[in-house]
Amino acid sequence: MTYTFQVTIDSNDPHVLADWWADALGWEVEPTDEAFIRRMVETGQAGEDDTTTHRGALVWKAGAAIRHPEGADRAPRVLFQLVPEPKTVKNRVHLDIRTGSDDPRTVVERLIAKGAVRLHEGRQGPFTWTTLADPQGNELCVTE
Structure with a gap:
């Protein structure tokens, strides 16, 4: 099932x-x-x-x-x-936003302008992402 x-x-x-x-x-x-x-x-x-x-x-x-x-x-x-x-601790689960054809940097800046906070940049091999917190502190990542 x-x-x-x-x-x-x-x-x-x-x-x-x-x-x-x-x-x-x-x-x-x-x-x-x-x-x-x-x-x-x-x-x-x-x-x-x-x-x-x-x-x-x-x-x-x-x-x-x-x-x-x-x-x-x-x-x-x-x-x-x-x-x-x-919210008091790091999320154990978070959403990854995949931007497709949109430039992830542009998406990150738009979300920051709407109240998100940049937490850090990540990289693994050729893959990069930006971890943000939404206006209530929930983590999310933005990547291609």
Whole structure:
């Protein structure tokens, strides 16, 4: 049997981080069904404290997800889930962004301009990469 998966990243502000990563990858933030959320609150299946407003839309407080514009068959969904504690140690897993025909240096500079922090440059044989931290400290690498 085979399984599918999503990648889940802890966050202290999941909607803001989902926006950042969607922009970084050229992906889409999954839309929110405000009518469904209101119905859940009105019928007592969720509380007002389970929701928040982000960019003028009613959303679930607990998380936000992004997806590849070509769908789940192209790449796994990435979910940013709300956690109370800040990131304190190095990630054991991180995402590698492969830039394809885009110049990785240009991508790195764009991400830094949007709040990423350069951590270090790496090299193994002919392969090079730049390790960054997103605005909440999660590591990522940018390579060709």
